[in-house]
Amino acid sequence: MNVIKKEDTGLVIGIPKALFYFQHNLLWESFFKNLGCRVILSEDTNIEIMNNGIKLCGNENCLPIKIFHGHVHYLADKADIIFIPRYMSLNKNEYTCPQFCGIPDIAPLNIGKDIRVIEVRLHLDKAVNITVDSLKDIAFHLNIDIKEVATAFIKALDTHNASIKKDEKAIHGSSSSEEGYSHNIVVLGHPYMIYDRYLSMNLIKKLNDRKIRVLTSKNLDYNTKRENAFPFQDKVFWEIGLDNLGSCFAYTKNKSISGMIYLTPFACGLDSLIIEFIERRIKKESTMPFLKLTVDEHSGEAGFDTRLEAFLDMIS
Ligand code: SF4
Incomplete structure (x- = not known):
């Protein structure tokens, strides 16, 4: 340089x-x-x-x-x-x-x-x-x-x-009904997936427009995420994997949460393992509705929306 x-x-x-x-x-x-x-x-x-x-x-x-x-x-x-x-x-x-x-x-x-x-x-x-x-x-x-x-x-x-x-304080604010939301839904995934409006097909806005409050791993503090990530398995060593595991397992204990969506990009080696852990755990220990949405460069918004609508019908 x-x-x-x-x-x-x-x-x-x-x-x-x-x-x-x-x-x-x-x-x-x-x-x-x-x-x-x-x-x-x-x-x-x-x-x-x-x-x-x-x-x-x-x-x-x-x-x-x-x-x-x-x-x-x-x-x-x-x-x-x-x-x-x-x-x-x-x-x-x-x-x-x-x-x-x-x-x-x-x-x-x-x-x-x-x-x-x-x-x-x-x-x-x-x-x-x-x-x-x-x-x-x-x-x-x-x-x-x-x-x-x-x-x-x-x-x-x-x-x-x-x-x-x-961001962490947001979850400790008023309840969803006080804010006019009908449900709380957790959206998990890499921050560069869920906050990129194009890649996420505007998922957060679509949920907010339906009066659904969205919670992500940003709304939990670091210690909560780590305490909840480890008891499941030996430690994974990816920072983002720990964030998503810890957030998922902490949120599944929260009765005010109606469902969970994991947004994953095509060809992410790390997610292929993390989502497997999450799906097994949810099946075993929770009744929380869970939707995995995979996005690749050929994904069409119509198909994405159809899956989202079907999921929202299930929780409403
Ligand atoms: S492989 Fe997965 S964790 Fe790695 S950069 Fe790609 S999306 Fe992120």
């Missing part, structure tokens, strides 16, 4: 609206804005972004990885530098999947254009120093004092943490 002069800031940093974005958008947008950079985001996922991503990837890649490539492709001619963080592990003994953590290497190779990528490495199972070192790299490449970079990062982290607390 070439050294970029401090007087260049006003530098345009492109952030792809995919994968990590749906968990940590505030963190990274705030971080670069705190550094005085201009941040641009790719558009919301759309058919063009998806098709471009598909062309750039091999068949073995899962749908969210293909979509991510479409977002990087979108930013390639618009940003000076594209930000692609390297998420190895976000908690002790918990890892991200290999496709996800390899993305800062894979995407530039597949894009084939001369794009400049900047990364922050997160490997919290191993050492916080790995992140500190990558902040030093950013300070060097952007020619900004490391103290300024560290301050910008800590400030951004505060902004991010405050938003997490807000």
Whole structure:
């Protein structure tokens, strides 16, 4: 990566609206804005972004990885530098999947254009120093004092943490009937599936429009999710797998929940195991209606809606 002069800031940093974005958008947008950079985001996922991503990837890649490539492709001619963080592990003994953590290497190779990528490495199972070192790299490449970079990062982290607390509080608010909702439904899956309106076929809005309150793993705190994930099996080591297992098993104990939907992308190796655990557990210990919706690049909205309608008929 070439050294970029401090007087260049006003530098345009492109952030792809995919994968990590749906968990940590505030963190990274705030971080670069705190550094005085201009941040641009790719558009919301759309058919063009998806098709471009598909062309750039091999068949073995899962749908969210293909979509991510479409977002990087979108930013390639618009940003000076594209930000692609390297998420190895976000908690002790918990890892991200290999496709996800390899993305800062894979995407530039597949894009084939001369794009400049900047990364922050997160490997919290191993050492916080790995992140500190990558902040030093950013300070060097952007020619900004490391103290300024560290301050910008800590400030951004505060902004991010405050938003997490807000999401967790949502479940402790008023009951569904007080808010005019007829039912509570849990939607599980990767954040980059359930919060991407295109990939999720607007699932959350469709449920809200029917006066259904949607709860996700964001509405539970970390400890609740981990305490509920482990008793089922030996520990799985994927962070997102633990989130979904823990959320599922915690929510099945909650009598105010009417049903659960798991939204999964085609070709996710991790989900193939996690959903199997969930389905077996629900069958054995609960009567909660459960719907698995798989989305791939050929999925049509009509078929998706038909399955959703049938499920909602069952719980109403
Ligand atoms: S966890 Fe699944 S969907 Fe996510 S990047 Fe890995 S294979 Fe793809």
